[in-house]
Amino acid sequence: MPVVSCYLWNVHDFRRLEVWNRSVSVTAQVYQLSAEFPVDERYGLTSQMRRSAVSIVSNIAEGCGRSTIPDTRRFFAIARGSAAELEAQLAVAETLGFVSQNEAAGLSDSLDHIRAMLIRLSQSFDNTTADWPGV
Secondary structure, eight states, X not given: OOBOOGGGGTOSSGGGOXXXXXXXXXXXXXXXXXXXXXXXXXXXXXXXXXXXXXXXXHHHHHHHHOSBHHHHHHHHHHHHHHHHHHHHXXXXXXXXXXXXXXXXXXXXHHHHHHHHHHHHHHHTTTTOOOOOTTO
């Protein structure tokens, strides 16, 4: 099994990845929006949405820290799953009137873009036989 790192794609520092930076931006938006949720949602939807958003960012970073293609792809897939989970939670928040339709649509578009970027990044590992020096 070939050994790889995001290093090969000039992304050994996950903070330089556009998808990671967009995910951080979405996470900040989720924190700002959820701060306005009812107090009784603090341990419910507020907490769940924040955890899902942070999970996207964290799994992208962890994927870049892995040394094999399958491991890296697995963490990018988990990040995509967390983005889908956050989108579902956003729909619930909109239905309950916690966020506006415009706010939900804007975040949903951002999440769609993040998922597409993660798919393209995972696909960039196809047919690679490169090894990462030092692993």
